[in-house]
Amino acid sequence: MPWEEVKRFCSTSGTTGFPELHPLTREDFEQGCVQNVCRAFWAIGLRPSDKVQNLTPFTCLTLICETLGAGVLGDQVGRGNFDHQIMLANIGNVSVLMQLPSLVFNYFERAKELGIDIKKSKIRLILGLGEAWAESYRRKIEADYGVTFSNAWGLSEAGEIAFECQYKGGMHIGSDRHILEVIDPETGEVVEPGQEGEFVITNFFRKAVPKIRFRTSDIGKILPYEPCPCGRTLPKMSMIKGRMPQIINVKGKRFFPVDVEEVVGSIPGLGYEYQIMLEKPEEQERLKVRAEYIPEVENVAALRKQLEEELCQRLNVESEVELVPKGSIKPSLFKAQRVVTEF
Numbered sequence: 276m277p278w279e280e281v282k283r284f285c286s287t288s289g290t291t292g293f294p295e296l297h298p299l300t301r302e303d304f305e306q307g308c309v310q311n312v313c314r315a316f317w318a319i320g321l322r323p324s325d326k327v328q329n330l331t332p333f334t335c336l337t338l339i340c341e342t343l344g345a346g347v348l349g350d351q352v353g354r355g356n357f358d359h360q361i362m363l364a365n366i367g368n369v370s371v372l373m374q375l376p377s378l379v380f381n382y383f384e385r386a387k388e389l390g391i392d393i394k395k396s397k398i399r400l401i402l403g404l405g406e407a408w409a410e411s412y413r414r415k416i417e418a419d420y421g422v423t424f425s426n427a428w429g430l431s432e433a434g435e436i437a438f439e440c441q442y443k444g445g446m447h448i449g450s451d452r453h454i455l456e457v458i459d460p461e462t463g464e465v466v467e468p469g470q471e472g473e474f475v476i477t478n479f480f481r482k483a484v485p486k487i488r489f490r491t492s493d494i495g496k497i498l499p500y501e502p503c504p505c506g507r508t509l510p511k512m513s514m515i516k517g518r519m520p521q522i523i524n525v526k527g528k529r530f531f532p533v534d535v536e537e538v539v540g541s542i543p544g545l546g547y548e549y550q551i552m553l554e555k556p557e558e559q560e561r562l563k564v565r566a567e568y569i570p571e572v573e574n575v576a577a578l579r580k581q582l583e584e585e586l587c588q589r590l591n592v593e594s595e596v597e598l599v600p601k602g603s604i605k606p607s608l609f610k611a612q613r614v615v616t617e618f
Contacts, residue, residue: 276300276483285431288332288405297431298483304335307434307480311449312339312427315438318447318507319425320400321345321371328352328364329373330382331404336373345371361386368397376403376412376424380547381606383420394421402427407515407533411540412547428515430493433476433486437512442504445511448497453478455512456488457497460519471496473519474512492519494531521614523551524558525592532613535564538585544572545582548604551614562586562594567601 281298288294299308316339321327323344329337340347348367353360361382364372374382379401383393401416401424413424428446429435436453437446448455453476457466460473474491495513503511517531532551539549546567553559564586572578579598586594 281483285335287431295432299481300483303481303483307452307478308335309339309342311429311435311452311480312336313343314449315427315435316340316343316402318438318440318505319402319427320423320441321402325370325400326368326397327371327373328360328367328369330360330378331373331375333404336404340371357385358389361389361391364398365391365396370397371400371402372398373402373404376406376408376426377607379403379416379424383416398422400425407517407531409533409536409540410514411537415540415547426514428493428512430476430491433489433491434478434481436474436476440503440505440507444503445498445513447503447507447509448512450509452480455497457495458490460494466496468497468499471513471516493517494519523553523562523614525562525590526558526560528590528592530590534590535562535586536613538589539564539566539582542578542582542585544568544578545598546601548601548606549613550604553614553616553618555618560593562590562592563597564594565597565599565604567604568598569601 280300282301283299283304285297285299286294321340321343326346327340328348329350334350337347337350348364348369353363372382386393399422401422403424403426408426417424425439426446427438434453435449436455437448439446456475457470457472458464458475459466466472471494474493474495476489476491477487478485494516498511498513500510516533521531522529523531535551539545546569549564549566552563552565554563566582568575568578575598579596583594583596586592
């Protein structure tokens with residue numbers, strides 16, 4: 276591809292290494308990225324009648340919302356002032372918020388402090404992008420704030436891959452645009468639908484930098500095919516559990532931060548922020564977790580014991596839990612950093 280035909284650039288986020296630059300032709304962006312994401316957002320429930328606020332670092336999504344006919348609060352609204360962004364969104368009757376899942380909590384909590392009741396606002400739909408997400412947290416935020424939370428999955432390296440519809444039950448794969456495989460990350464052998472492994476992608480639409488059997492490092496599974504009530508015939512995949520470098524090993528038991536998140540999110544009395552503390556490289560002797568509790572909790576010791584028992588039962592590991600008051604764990608400014616090293 277002649278360099279002169281490169282008209283746009285994207286990059287990886289850099290959360291697991293130095294960001295990788297990805298050049299795109301005009302067709303790569305308009306016929307690939309824009310069309311793929313328009314289809315995903317429509318399936319999720321975005322409509323021309325919506326007003327959208329995009330607080331993700333993916334500023335191209337604002338253009339995509341406009342392509343679907345939705346109204347948008349421009350990226351310049353609020354000039355980067357978080358309080359102003361929240362208040363102006365409320366004034367502008369924003370109905371769809373696009374944000375990294377872990378940062379939605381900060382938005383809603385700060386809105387409450389500013390006197391805005393999200394349940395009484397126009398916000399009806401959260402588009403969570405860029406992070407693995409526990410189902411227990413989804414249920415928790417939907418119950419606490421009266422919104423619908425939906426996901427889409429893609430990688431800047433290989434394109435926009437999958438998206439939920441209103442019936443959930445996994446994400447539809449854009450299989451007319453990609454070949455999606457799941458392999459055993461140790462042997463490289465392709466596994467059957469329903470088996471968990473590493474996703475491998477080949478895309479059909481990028482010309483500047485094609486990806487052929489690109490190993491994503493993301494873990495999940497292709498689901499056995501079943502007709503979806505939405506009428507789409509695209510197959511489905513599971514939600515992403517995490518990336519290979521995020522695997523936690525406690526005495527030979529291997530799991531991801533999202534597995535811990537499922538437990539934390541399922542226990543009433545705990546807040547939204549938590550951290551997994553690693554005491555040494557590689558294998559840990561125990562799972563060490565710090566989590567926040569809400570002000571209404573009266574018996575913190577009993578809550579701590581409950582979390583330790585749930586972690587032991589569901590992950591089959593010995594755990595040590597520290598509970599701290601809500602607001603003690605500083606939220607991330609970008610993607611959530613759930614794992615903290617103490618060595």
